[in-house]
Amino acid sequence: MFKNKQCPPYYAVIFTSRLNLENSAGYTEMAQKMVDLAEKQSGFLGIESARDAEGMGITVSYWKSLEAIELWKSDLEHKEAQTLGKKKWYDAFSLRVCKVERDHFFTKERNTE
Secondary structure, three states, rough: OOOOOOOOOOOEEEEEEEEHHHHHHOOOHHHHHHHHHOOOOOHHHEEEEEEEOOOEEEEEEEEEEEEHHHHHOOOOOEEEEEEEEHHHHHHEEEEEEEEEOOOOOOOOOOOOO
């Protein structure tokens, strides 16, 4: 779970997708490669991702600024992954950029006795 150490405001990029399960070879490896690459980008704050058995997924990446998001969008390896996604892996997707004005986190403490 992403727990931001940056005080708001910051930005969230919400990527919702429907994976083509019949043509998903190489997708998991590329997705991990993109996470690893994003983690090295200036302004990257974190990421959360989930996908169900039918191929519906949501990934939310968090960024310090709109400029950091634009730099990530234009990264050459990321552009290559985007092209493969459109041609091969995704049946549909949407992308939204949102400004986070406030956040709140909760973690339940577990009794270890």
